[in-house]
Amino acid sequence: MRRILRPLALGLAGLLAVAPAFALDLTKKRENLPDLVLGNEDGNDFVVENKDIELESGRAYRLRIVAKGRQEYKFYASEFFRYIWLNQIVINHLEIHGGGPPDHLEFDDPGEIAIEFVAIKPGSYTWAARGLESKGMTGTITVK
Numbered sequence: 001m002r003r004i005l006r007p008l009a010l011g012l013a014g015l016l017a018v019a020p021a022f023a024l025d026l027t028k029k030r031e032n033l034p035d036l037v038l039g040n041e042d043g044n045d046f047v048v049e050n051k052d053i054e055l056e057s058g059r060a061y062r063l064r065i066v067a068k069g070r071q072e073y074k075f076y077a078s079e080f081f082r083y084i085w086l087n088q089i090v091i092n093h094l095e096i097h098g099g100g101p102p103d104h105l106e107f108d109d110p111g112e113i114a115i116e117f118v119a120i121k122p123g124s125y126t127w128a129a130r131g132l133e134s135k136g137m138t139g140t141i142t143v144k
Contacts, residue, residue, distance in 0.1 A: 030060035030116060038107070038129060038137065039069015046071075046132065051139030055119040060087070064114045067107035073129045073137070075105040075113075080125035080141050090114040104130070119143045 037049035046069070055061060067073050081101035089096040089105075091113050105113050122143045129137035 030062050033061050033063045035064045035066045035112075036139075037066045037068055038073045038075075039067060039071060039110075041068055043070075045069030046135040046137060048137060048139060053139070053141045055141065055143045057119050057122050057143050060116070060118045062114055062116045064112050065105060066112040067110050069110070071129075071132065073107040074131065075107070075127065076103075076130050077125060077127035077141065078103065079123075080127065083119075083121035083123065083125070083143070084117040085120055087116040087118070090116070 033053060033055075034050045036051070036053065039045040040047055040049075053063070065075055078101075084101070086098070086101060089102065091111075107113070120143075125141045125143070127139055127141060
């Protein structure tokens, strides 16, 4: 019996050792989404460009959230953040890597924050600029 199990175990161990080399790195094939833009330069702080976004589960994406208005925008998408695999958050070409989702993203001034992620769990998730929902600062991110 040992004559059979030992070669089988060695073969399985060898296969597991090489498997990561053949695995697909989803972050290398990410799709750049249209920017989600909060406010504009014309003084309308409460318009949103691309407020509803559709994604496909298992695919990698890059989403730039851009604040152009003069409001303080607190971007909440807690449930969505919980159900993605977050590769990184990029602010001014500086990268943030971590093991857990952010609570929210905050813009005190105009600027952009990019998130790179893999969509995991299908569903419809609401995002909102906290405190500005009644002014239309809300939308959905749908993962199919």
